[in-house]
Amino acid sequence: MDRIILLCIVSTCLPAVQSQKFLFSPRWGPIGYKEREKHGDGTAMDEIIKANEIQAAGIVDGTASLREGDIAVSAGRRAKVCFARSCLWSKSVDGHVYIPYRLSPEYSEMETKMIKNGMENIEEGTCVKFVPRTHQRDFIDIQQKAGCWSYLGTRGGRQTVSLQSPDCLQVGVISHEFMHALGFVHEQSRFDRDNYVTIMWPNIWRDRLRNFEKFRTDNLELPYDYSSIMHFGMYAYSQDGEPTILPKNKKNIKLGQPSALSHIDKMKINKLYNCGDNDDH
Template identity: 55%
Template sequence: VRLKRKYSEEYLDFDSMNAMDKILEANRRLRSPRGISFREGDIATSYIRSAITCPGNACLWPKSVDGFVYIPFIMSPLYDDMDRITIETGMQDISSGTCIKFVPRTHEANFLDIQPRYGCWSFLGQTGGSQTLSLQTPGCMWSGVAAHEFMHALGFVHEQSRSDRDHYVTIVWKNIMPDRIHNFRKQVTNNLNTPYDYSSVMHYGRYAFSEDGGPTIIPKPDPYIPIGQRDGPSVLDLHKINMLYNCGM
């Protein structure tokens, strides 16, 4: 199966799409719900909290006295069994290597409300109260896509938004759709003394938001290094979660 990307004139093998490629395909006609806008393709922001960064770790989920970080969630009954398995696999891929534990909500005031809204998107970090995380079916039903959105909910931006990214990738500005240039701005990030991760599930694809089919991101010094993937969090993704939440793992 070959799909024509909305954001590129190239044809891309569906099986070669990474998590962000799949998200952008699902989000290509995404309309912002009232009071919400989207940055970088899938990070939701509200008029209440417009920042795309998490200064002073203010948006982290709290750690329990037992050392785990419990993230309560509810899941829409509109999902079928296979959808639920896919979403829960995305959770498990994070939980199995970190101190993050996704738990069904009982009475907690702050929780993720996982819904099959239009597109794949999440707010950044904990926003308080009922916090929507959208995983449309079937477009977002890939465990790596689910893990990507859960990592946004944990407080992580896209890998190529790192403050030090220019040492590792070249952004080809002339190839980017003019109205999407803002998606490639660097952010003030806490890089946790970790290496840049070309294999992060949070990395844009090589042709993200391409206007004419040319690459928008080129790794350096080796331009042929694969960037991004869709299988789930990389080893470094899990390490960064453990560092950010002081998991002691």
């Protein structure tokens, strides 16, 4: 039975999972990156997988581990579903959703500019605004941990978003992790995904099959988005260079995005956070 999980999930909404081991191994060769280059199928998630899989074990600090490749999950907490939109960031009276952030001083000026470009990617056309933290209790703490990952939704207090340099400092990767922080899961995790894509289970690394689970999500009455920046690429976690996700009834369609949010991605943000059509974004 599918787990019932909303788009606005925080880390406490997900069950604890065993920490994945991130070790360089000979299988890195057939993961499918040569195939992706040949077919022009490079996505933000491809880069995240590449960065995270070559890191040492224990990629997430403390007692947290990763789910679906880049979603941090705190172990030892009681798993529950967030109802009543309680895991969304607060909306201001002026109609904007302000996300306070603190940026590690370890980033160079150029790296800082890249991270802000990732923020602007989300801000454009939505009511979300990233603002430097002053006194706010809830904020994202952008750090150079091992790999690229984020918690899901607002968890309360300080929450880490890891953007390791240089592998994670790409506009698409940065935007992808901030989308998780806003409360969005991967697109192919939708409960209705089997109507739109076929998961090629035999082609997936056996110890990464859980990264392709689906959940009871709130799809916000929006169509399935093959072009979402939150979609896995066609060769994600391939063990033999063959596709792991194939679109149904769609020829020559590209899965995922390398850098830009899709039109539907922006619609999702505005709908989840109830941004009025007439708001001055």
